[in-house]
Amino acid sequence: MKNIKEKIAKASEKGGGLLTEFKEFAMKGNVIDMAVGVVIGGAFGKIVTSLVNDIIMPLVSVITGNIDFSNLKYVHSYMNSAGEKAEIVVKYGSFMNTIIDFLIVAFCIFMVIKIMNSTKKKFEKEEKAEEVKVDENTELLKEIRDLLKNNK
Numbered sequence: 001m002k003n004i005k006e007k008i009a010k011a012s013e014k015g016g017g018l019l020t021e022f023k024e025f026a027m028k029g030n031v032i033d034m035a036v037g038v039v040i041g042g043a044f045g046k047i048v049t050s051l052v053n054d055i056i057m058p059l060v061s062v063i064t065g066n067i068d069f070s071n072l073k074y075v076h077s078y079m080n081s082a083g084e085k086a087e088i089v090v091k092y093g094s095f096m097n098t099i100i101d102f103l104i105v106a107f108c109i110f111m112v113i114k115i116m117n118s119t120k121k122k123f124e125k126e127e128k129a130e131e132v133k134v135d136e137n138t139e140l141l142k143e144i145r146d147l148l149k150n151n152k
Contacts, residue, residue: 045105052101069093 025031057069072093080086 044108048104048108049101052097052104056100057097069096072096 053070061067061069070093072091074090074092076088076090078086078088
């Protein structure tokens, strides 16, 4: 095991520190944050897909007379060049489920960004208020200093 580590260290030195550069890149905060976001996003996507397929679409199906949207399709039959019957199937019901899935994900992302932006604005306002107070205090102290200088 020690021999392998030595070989890796020598190879990284010979390769212009490529391994070291990659390690630095992979350990940056932004890359790790992005990786966590991708993993959480994938899990969230599965939750939303389940929400659409298992809860929303069955409710829509009940409202529309027990239509199963995932099975809705258009079938075009034709005779191929060998004289056999062939079909082209367009699964528009599955596509509708995917659109609803996308809209839910997009709405959730929109809400998260909206909350983040409002929180950011709130913190910016608080920081500006603190800066203004410091500036007002500084100005008052300068005026007092100038008055004291003039009185001497």
